[in-house]
Amino acid sequence: MTQLAIASTPAFQNRLLRSEQWRAGLLAFVWVTILLSWLIRRWLGGAIASSNTMFYTTTGFLLFGLLFEGLIFLDARRRLRLGHLQKPGRSTVWIISAVVDLALPIAALAILQKFSPLGAYAALSAPAILVLPLVTMLCILRLRPMICLWTGVTAGGAHAGLTVLAIHSSGIDATHWPMLFSYGLFLVIIGIAAAAIAGQARKYVIQAVEDAVEAEHTRHELASIEHDLSIARDIQMSLMPSTPPTISCFDIAGMARPAQQAGGDYYDWQQMPDGRLVVALADVTGHGIGPALVMAVCRAYARATAPSTPDPEELLTQLNRLIFDDLKGTGRFITMVIALLSPDGRVELVSAGHGPTLLYHAATCEIDTFGGDGIPLGIDSAALYNPHTTLRMEPGDVLLLLTDGLVEWLRATDGEQFGTDRLCQTLKSCATLPAKSILSTIDAAVISFATGAPQLDDTTAVAIRRI
Amino acid sequence: MEETHAQITSRDVGNGIVISLLTPKLLEEAVIAELEELLMQAIKQANVPNIVLDFEKVDFLSSAVLRVLIKINVAIRERKGRLRLCSVKPKILEVFKITQLNKIFDIRQNVDAAVASLK
Numbered sequence: 305m306t307q308l309a310i311a312s313t314p315a316f317q318n319r320l321l322r323s324e325q326w327r328a329g330l331l332a333f334v335w336v337t338i339l340l341s342w343l344i345r346r347w348l349g350g351a352i353a354s355s356n357t358m359f360y361t362t363t364g365f366l367l368f369g370l371l372f373e374g375l376i377f378l379d380a381r382r383r384l385r386l387g388h389l390q391k392p393g394r395s396t397v398w399i400i401s402a403v404v405d406l407a408l409p410i411a412a413l414a415i416l417q418k419f420s421p422l423g424a425y426a427a428l429s430a431p432a433i434l435v436l437p438l439v440t441m442l443c444i445l446r447l448r449p450m451i452c453l454w455t456g457v458t459a460g461g462a463h464a465g466l467t468v469l470a471i472h473s474s475g476i477d478a479t480h481w482p483m484l485f486s487y488g489l490f491l492v493i494i495g496i497a498a499a500a501i502a503g504q505a506r507k508y509v510i511q512a513v514e515d516a517v518e519a520e521h522t523r524h525e526l527a528s529i530e531h532d533l534s535i536a537r538d539i540q541m542s543l544m545p546s547t548p549p550t551i552s553c554f555d556i557a558g559m560a561r562p563a564q565q566a567g568g569d570y571y572d573w574q575q576m577p578d579g580r581l582v583v584a585l586a587d588v589t590g591h592g593i594g595p596a597l598v599m600a601v602c603r604a605y606a607r608a609t610a611p612s613t614p615d616p617e618e619l620l621t622q623l624n625r626l627i628f629d630d631l632k633g634t635g636r637f638i639t640m641v642i643a644l645l646s647p648d649g650r651v652e653l654v655s656a657g658h659g660p661t662l663l664y665h666a667a668t669c670e671i672d673t674f675g676g677d678g679i680p681l682g683i684d685s686a687a688l689y690n691p692h693t694t695l696r697m698e699p700g701d702v703l704l705l706l707t708d709g710l711v712e713w714l715r716a717t718d719g720e721q722f723g724t725d726r727l728c729q730t731l732k733s734c735a736t737l738p739a740k741s742i743l744s745t746i747d748a749a750v751i752s753f754a755t756g757a758p759q760l761d762d763t764t765a766v767a768i769r770r771i
Numbered sequence: 772m773e774e775t776h777a778q779i780t781s782r783d784v785g786n787g788i789v790i791s792l793l794t795p796k797l798l799e800e801a802v803i804a805e806l807e808e809l810l811m812q813a814i815k816q817a818n819v820p821n822i823v824l825d826f827e828k829v830d831f832l833s834s835a836v837l838r839v840l841i842k843i844n845v846a847i848r849e850r851k852g853r854l855r856l857c858s859v860k861p862k863i864l865e866v867f868k869i870t871q872l873n874k875i876f877d878i879r880q881n882v883d884a885a886v887a888s889l890k
Contacts (some may be wrong), residue, residue, distance in 0.1 A: 589838045590800075635842035639870060659869035675869035683841055683875065708834065760798070761833070 315513045317389040320447060323509075325380035327445035331405065332373035334438060339366040352426070357419045362412055369408045376401060398446060402455055405443075409435035410462045417466055417473075424470040428484055433463065437494045447506040449499040456495010464488035533565035533593065540566050540596050543603060548739075549573045551581045552647045553699075555769040557739035559747060560762070567762035568595025569707045570603055574610055579647055582610045582619075583766060585705040586640040587658065591762045595636070602627060602638055602681070616642045616654040617677065617689040624656065624681045631682035638681040641674075641705050644692070649770055651703060654692035656681050660711075660724055664735050666700030671728045697770035702735045702742060705768070709761035713750050716757035722750050739767040775799065777806035781813055787821035787853075787889040788813065789882055797832040807839045814843060820852035823885040827858040837872060844876065853877075857885035 310316055342362060345353035352358050383389065409432050417427035436459035443452045467484045470476060476484070544560050558571045568588035573581055584606055588595040605626045606619070613619040619642060627638060639658035643651055655661065657680030663672040678689035697703065706727075713722045727746065734745040743765055750763070778793040790813055797803055814820045824840075840856075847854045857879040859867070867873040879885040 587834075589834050633845075635838040635845075637838065637841065657870035657872065676871035679871045679875055712833070 310510045310513050310517075313513060313517065314389055315516060316510065318384070319509050319513065321380055321384050321389060323445045323447055325377055325384065327442050328373045328377040328380060330445075331439070331442050332370055332377060334435075334442075335366050335370040335373065338435070339363065339370065342366065351421055352416070352430075355419065355421050358416065358421075361415050365408045365412050369405075372401075372404055398448070398451060402439075402443060402446075402451055403458075405439045406436065406455060406458055406462070409433075409439065410459075410466075413463075413466055417470055424474040425476060428463070428467055428470055428487065433487060436463070436491055440491075440494050440498045444498050444502045444505060447502055447509060449503040449506070452498035452502045453495050456492050456498060459495065460488040460491035463491055530565075536593055536596060537562065537565045540570075540600070543572075543600060544570060545573055549575065549581055549583075551575075551579075551645055553649045553771055554581075554645055555739045555771050556581075556583065556766065557743050558764075558766040559743045560764045561747075561759070562596075562762045563591045563709065563759045566593045566596035567591045567764075568599055569709065569762040569764035570599045571705070571764055571766045572603055572606065573766075574607055576644075577611055578614070581645040582606075582616075583643045583645060583705070583768065584640060585658070585707065585764060585766050586638050587707040587709075587762075587764070588638050589636045598631065598636065598638070601630060602640075616644045616652050616692050620654060620656045620678065620681070620689045621687070624687050625685050627682045628685040632685075637679075637683050639676070640681055643703060643705065643768060645768065649697055651695040651697055651768075652692040653695055653703075654689060656687075656689060660706075662702075662704040662706075662728065662731060663695060663697075664702040664704070664731055665698070666702075666735065667698060669732055671731065673724070697768075699770050700736070701770045702731065702739075703768040703770075704731060704742075704746075704765065706765040707762060709759070709763040710746070710750055710765060712761060713754050713759065713763070714757050715753055716755045722753050726753065735769075739769045742767045742769065775802050777802050777809055779806070779809050779813070784823075784886050787823055787855075787886060788817055789823045789825055789886065791825040791827065793828050795828055795830045797829060797836045800835060803833070803835045803839060806836070807842065810839065810843050811846065814846055814850070814852070817852070820847050820850050821889045822847060822852065823855045823857060823882060823889070825858050825882055825885075826856060826860065826863065827882075829863065830860065832863055832866075834866075837866075837870065840872075840876065853889060855879055855885040855888055857882055 342353060346359055412432045413427050413430060416430055416432065417424045420426045440452060440455045440459060443455045464485060467488065471481065545558060548556050556573065560569060560571060568591045569586065571585045573583045575581055586599065586602055588598045588602070602623070605623055609622050610619055613622060620640065631637065639656060641653070641655040641658040641661050643653050645651055653661065653674060655674060655676045656678055657676040659673070659675035661674040663674070674693065679687050711722055711724055711727055714720065730746050730749045734742050737745065746765065775794060775796065779790050780793065781788050781790045790810065794802060797806065814822065844854050855877050858881055859878055867876065867878065877888065879888060
């Protein structure tokens with residue numbers, strides 16, 4: 305955004321108005337202070353304050369100044385409250401205001417010169433002169449360098465003018481003239497300095513407004529992205545099965561918790577025409593929206609291919625070929641385990657680089673671990689998979705499919721992993737529970753172990769219990 | 772949290788380059804991405820990239836590292852080079868066994884054995 309454009313934004317106008325409010329308030333305060341000191345000077349019997357002409361005119365000017373600035377202050381406050389930030393003709397008003405601010409001390413000096421009991425010379429070095437640079441300084445708060453400069457130049461010119469008048473009327477010695485005209489010069493220099501400060505201050509305010517505008521913009525964009533991601537998550541969650549499958553002799557439950565809004569793990573079950581149930585669990589490398597898309601594609605291929613592929617290792621081979629084309633070059637791969645359940649209790653298990661898959665035997669309380677029968681999907685289009693392992697599950701046995709996010713969750717205190725050993729312990733302790741409760745027990749155990757450490761990877765699991 | 776960076780050293784041993792991975796925990800995405808950059812650079816610089824990756828100093832790695840290994844394996848094979856891994860700690864070796872990636876990667880006991888196999 306250009307400087308000009310920023311300067312016309314409501315945010316900048318707001319700050320300008322606040323600055324003006326401050327300026328007017330400060331100047332009103334200055335007039336009050338000077339008025340008080342003036343009254344004290346009279347009370348103390350000071351020479352100039354005791355002169356009635358001087359006293360009443362000066363008091364009049366101060367009261368006028370106080371009233372003037374007070375009105376500007378109240379007007380600025382009202383406009384800030386109501387939000388009427390832009391005002392046409394503001395520049396003209398400011399110039400008039402600056403002229404009035406200067407006119408008061410200059411008029412006081414002029415009157416002092418004419419009527420001062422201490423003579424015309426006194427006016428040229430009176431305390432009232434110091435009000436001029438004060439007004440110039442306060443002008444900085446208008447954040448308009450040119451107004452500051454002109455204030456300084458006008459003040460200097462006015463003093464020079466008064467000096468010329470004094471020289472004419474009182475015949476001041478020529479050796480004093482350089483000193484007297486120096487006042488005027490310094491007043492101009494103060495004007496230049498004030499202009500420089502106003503310029504810098506204006507830049508700072510513009511920068512601050514720019515930053516604020518950008519931050520707001522970024523906030524908007526972020527909110528929009530978050531919204532999209534949460535939609536992606538909803539869609540992904542709806543791709544996971546919501547109801548447990550019906551197959552006699554098995555109690556099955558699944559759970560999925562992505563590490564971010566969307567994850568790269570999934571589980572699925574699908575009834576086959578011959579009455580068997582295909583249960584699949586897969587882990588795409590990485591997590592987040594990218595892997596989530598790959599996961600959706602993989603799930604679609606699996607669902608489409610499974611009904612016509614009786615052998616699970618053949619299913620993996622086909623899936624591998626399909627996925628390879630999508631993933632080649634990225635280095636991404638998918639580990640997947642498939643359990644084909646028959647209503648008579650038989651389970652055919654095969655894995656593409658996926659593990660550990662745990663089988664708990666109720667009779668012996670022992671746990672068998674299974675790993676890959678071939679490499680993960682998507683690495684080598686010609687990959688072959690070993691024949692499936694046939695498991696005979698007895699009532700009470702539990703087959704646990706899981707992704708490594710569960711096992712690799714690190715503890716906050718020392719960075720240790722939950723690990724397969726702890727998982728086996730936990731499984732042994734809850735294997736008699738229904739499948740859903742087995743999963744929630746394991747989940748609770750992992751979270752309690754982590755003691756607050758963040759979830760770094762997607763955690764997904766399927767528990768299959770032979771009943 | 773302390774910021775880790777991927778660090779490697781590489782030395783030419785005549786019939787190949789030995790690249791030692793110095794970061795003990797290769798878990799963060801950013802670190803792994805850095806590692807991929809470094810390895811790809813090293814591969815590009817070599818005429819025929821015969822690379823030995825020394826895992827002596829690595830205690831933990833996530834599956835994202837496997838992804839990097841697969842990518843560099845493809846890159847090395849395209850340039851007619853060979854890749855060996857060595858000194859892989861038992862826990863990490865387990866991961867290679869479960870995923871069966873030990874069938875794709877040639878993993879040797881130590882650096883000398885790996886270098887010798889490149890002859």
